[in-house]
Amino acid sequence: MSQSSSNITRGYPVALLSAVVLSTTAIVVRYLTVNYGLPPLVLAFWRACFATSTLFLVFCIFRPKLLRVTRVQLVFLVFHGLVLSVFNSSWTLSVALNGAAVSNVLVYCSTAFTALLGWWLLKERLTAVKLIAVVVCLGGTVFVSQAIDPAVWNANFLGILTGVFSGLGYAVYSLMGRSASNRGLDPWSTLFYSFGFAALFLGLFNLLPGNIPGTAAQLSDFFWLGSAWAGWGIIFLLAAGPTILGFGLYNVSLSYLPSSTANLILTLEPVLTMLWAFALLGERMTLLQIAGSLMILAGVVLLRVFEGQHTPAADKPAPGKEIGRFAAD
Secondary structure: OOOOHHHHHHHHHHHHHHHHHHHOHHHHHHHHHHHOOOOHHHHHHHHHHHHHHHHHHHHHHHOHHHHOOOHHHHHHHHHHHHHHHHHHHHHHHHHHHHOHHHHHHHHHHHHHHHHHHHHHHOOOOOOHHHHHHHHHHHHHHHHHOOOOOHHHHHHHHHHHHHHHHHHHHHHHHHHHHHHHHHOOOOHHHHHHHHHHHHHHHHHHHHHOOOOOOOOOOOHHHHHOOOOOHHHHHHHHHHHHHHHHHHHHHHHHHHOOOOHHHHHHHHOOHHHHHHHHHHHHHOOOOOHHHHHHHHHHHHHHHHHHHHHHHHOOHHHOOOOOOOOOOOOOO
């Protein structure tokens, strides 16, 4: 089904605004971890809590039926929340260790992982173009993380590990998003329950014994911000803005544009994050890291364009049947 000129005119600005909103996520996370010293997994916990609370209030007022799911669906959503909590933990810790720009680029290596996992678990075709995209993305990941320098492994081993693992986590989360749609779950219901269960798991992660990096060392650390109301307000805006609004705008764009086009526009996100990080946080990337970033984006664009050309128009998902990126975030 071809898109009318009117739909395209509406869809492009909405998708672009979604990318702009989502690109601020890593900036806000970096600001909170640096300026308030907030442990990354404590931040991830409160972000999930505020997002869930906001969605619950909105659903109760406007769409109560979105709260209803079957028992079988609920079991699936528990596991979905677990995957989201692992992804959210690794990505938030990656932002704290690697910076906003590098972490948001690294998470896009999920494109390579998604292609490989889709071939392995879902029996999707692994074409020559997909293999090229995988190699390009993984090569770019090596450059961005500076993994070719042995000294970096010694100085920032945990940063490299969490950055790449966040990409793997996002890939698994994306595959589960497809499965949720196939199970007849509304994307907004999936978003609400996955965040809700993720908040529970993140709370448990913070309570695990041992000196786990980024977690609450004691119960009082859950209220690390204390009376710093500005900090609490920033976390709430992070949940209600980049997290929920970013997803919402992305879903709206899907009602006007093919999913391949909307996803392609969303690849602007790491570029925008790099610009935000440069302007607001003073972060700098080396020429090698910039080259790696371009390689990852090239791999993503190659895969998106190829999929768009080989996906029948009739297969375009109905509006609201896809869930956009978290980075994530």
